[in-house]
Amino acid sequence: MFDKYMIYDAECKNVVKDGKVTGFQVGVRVTYYRGIIIALIKNFEVTVDGVKYTKDDMTFTFNGNHTYTFDEMFGVTDERWGFGDVAVITVNKDGGLTPGEHEIEVTEELRVSYGLMENYFPNKAHWKKKINIA
Amino acid sequence: MSMIKRGVSLYSYQQEYYLRQMNFEDCIRAVADMGADGVEIISEAMIENFPDPSQEWVDNWFALLKKYNCVPTCYDAFMDGRIRGEEMISDDEAVQQMERDIRLAKRLGFKTIRVLCAVPLRIIERTLPLAEKLDIILGIEVHSPFRLATPWLDEYIDFIKRTGTKHFGIIPDFGIFVKRPVRILVRKHLRAGATPEIVDYVCQCYENNVPSEEMLAKVNTMNPNSEDLFWANEAYHYTYCDPKLLAQYIPYIVHIHGKMYEMTLEDGQWDEYSIPNREIIQVLKDNGWEGYICTEYEGQRHYHDMEDFDVDSVEQVKHHHEMLARYIGE
Numbered sequence: 001m002f003d004k005y006m007i008y009d010a011e012c013k014n015v016v017k018d019g020k021v022t023g024f025q026v027g028v029r030v031t032y033y034r035g036i037i038i039a040l041i042k043n044f045e046v047t048v049d050g051v052k053y054t055k056d057d058m059t060f061t062f063n064g065n066h067t068y069t070f071d072e073m074f075g076v077t078d079e080r081w082g083f084g085d086v087a088v089i090t091v092n093k094d095g096g097l098t099p100g101e102h103e104i105e106v107t108e109e110l111r112v113s114y115g116l117m118e119n120y121f122p123n124k125a126h127w128k129k130k131i132n133i134a
Numbered sequence: 135m136s137m138i139k140r141g142v143s144l145y146s147y148q149q150e151y152y153l154r155q156m157n158f159e160d161c162i163r164a165v166a167d168m169g170a171d172g173v174e175i176i177s178e179a180m181i182e183n184f185p186d187p188s189q190e191w192v193d194n195w196f197a198l199l200k201k202y203n204c205v206p207t208c209y210d211a212f213m214d215g216r217i218r219g220e221e222m223i224s225d226d227e228a229v230q231q232m233e234r235d236i237r238l239a240k241r242l243g244f245k246t247i248r249v250l251c252a253v254p255l256r257i258i259e260r261t262l263p264l265a266e267k268l269d270i271i272l273g274i275e276v277h278s279p280f281r282l283a284t285p286w287l288d289e290y291i292d293f294i295k296r297t298g299t300k301h302f303g304i305i306p307d308f309g310i311f312v313k314r315p316v317r318i319l320v321r322k323h324l325r326a327g328a329t330p331e332i333v334d335y336v337c338q339c340y341e342n343n344v345p346s347e348e349m350l351a352k353v354n355t356m357n358p359n360s361e362d363l364f365w366a367n368e369a370y371h372y373t374y375c376d377p378k379l380l381a382q383y384i385p386y387i388v389h390i391h392g393k394m395y396e397m398t399l400e401d402g403q404w405d406e407y408s409i410p411n412r413e414i415i416q417v418l419k420d421n422g423w424e425g426y427i428c429t430e431y432e433g434q435r436h437y438h439d440m441e442d443f444d445v446d447s448v449e450q451v452k453h454h455h456e457m458l459a460r461y462i463g464e
Contacts, residue, residue, distance in 0.1 A: 001434075001435035001438055002152065002435070002438055003438050003439065004438050004439065004440070004441065005152065005153065005438070029152070033145065033148050033176065033179060034176055034177075034178040034179040034212065035178050035179060035184065036178070036214075037214060037217065039214075039217045039218070040214060040216070040217070074218070074219065075217065075218045075219075077214075077217050080178075080184065082182075083148075083151070083152060083178070083179040083180070084151060084152035084153065084154060111216045111219075111220075112214075113213075113214065113215035113216045114213070114215070114250050114251070114252040115212075115213035115215050115228065115250045115252040115253045115257075116213070116215055116222065116223070116228060116252060116253065116254055116257070117215065117252035118222075120215065120216065
């Protein structure tokens with residue numbers, strides 16, 4: 001659910017550090033009907049113009065400036081990604097993305113479960129859209 | 135006069151809240167606008183800084199309820215079973231999560247907590263002492279694919295009868311009365327490439343209680359694509375129970391979720407497309423059930439594949455309440 005709202009265009013941009021472009025960012029929202037502890041974030045995958053980036057290439061920033069790698073989020077139960085709040089995925093990539101239009105695909109997987117039910121199906125959302133990089 | 139009262143689960147406004155088109159106050163105002171007064175909340179969606187909202191947030195919550203003449207009805211609790219990768223939480227952790235919710239529900243003035251259908255009796259038994267101490271009623275949700283009149287439900291009912299507890303009961307979700315497949319979901323599968331003849335056949339089978347094996351066997355001879363097969367399986371994840379079965383559970387029903395997918399207009403009157411609300415509410419009335427039916431609108435997700443269409447949840451809920459008021463006999 002919420003697949004088409006997952007990618008938040010206004011936060012999609014290049015990252016500039018000390019005058020150099022070190023990567024790019026993609027704004028994302030939770031694709032479930034409530035907020036979650038970040039331990040439930042199972043995976044993100046970002047594909048730009050056919051080039052796939054996995055969670056090992058990324059950090060996850062939410063609640064303004066709380067930044068974690070995906071490994072660091074494992075088991076963290078005292079930090080929450082709020083319902084509808086925009087988080088930012090930063091992909092490390094020298095030079096970032098060229099200015100102009102790009103086709104971006106995002107897959108979000110959340111380990112949401114119904115209590116002690118043995119069988120559970122991680123929530124998986126996927127969307128593809130065109131974004132503009134300034 | 136019927137003692138059935140109307141409320142709205144703020145779950146119904148999830149999309150507008152998520153997109154920041156409605157804020158928390160707008161959601162509560164929308165409940166009052168329906169002529170309803172019961173507010174049900176999805177704890178981890180709208181309580182700021184869950185599970186420890188600031189006192190300012192809590193004060194504002196009570197001020198809003200007062201401003202719009204609303205009352206807290208049910209607090210919908212969750213249980214995160216997988217907090218360390220794929221490893222299942224322990225019973226102690228499950229109990230801790232429930233006790234956290236009981237305390238927060240109490241702080242926010244709720245009387246009832248919706249407990250997920252997958253919470254076993256042994257966890258309920260361990261949390262009941264705190265619920266009793268704080269006078270909070272736990273209600274296990276009877277939600278599809280679970281059904282009425284099953285050994286699963288009997289176990290909970292037997293426990294209530296055996297112990298005489300007044301702090302545990304059941305919360306039927308009208309999604310267990312899906313008599314015909316959800317039309318907006320059917321249309322989503324058609325948009326995604328499902329074959330109309332196969333989709334129709336599956337719908338007919340569901341409505342006529344054709345066993346799933348028999349339906350699947352036939353579908354497999356119809357040259358199905360992957361979307362067809364997905365639908366053939368998904369359709370049978372819905373549930374239809376005879377509404378008359380509710381009668382035997384009346385004393386144990388502590389709250390109700392008025393699940394709603396799509397309101398349709400026929401002869402100038404609104405009805406839910408899939409769920410026989412008239413029959414269901416008649417059973418509740420005939421048996422003198424008292425309590426809140428809170429609308430749980432769930433149609434919005436079936437439009438999330440459409441770039442250029444957004445459903446108006448407030449409008450859908452409004453029609454649902456016109457229907458509820460008619461059947462309740464206000």
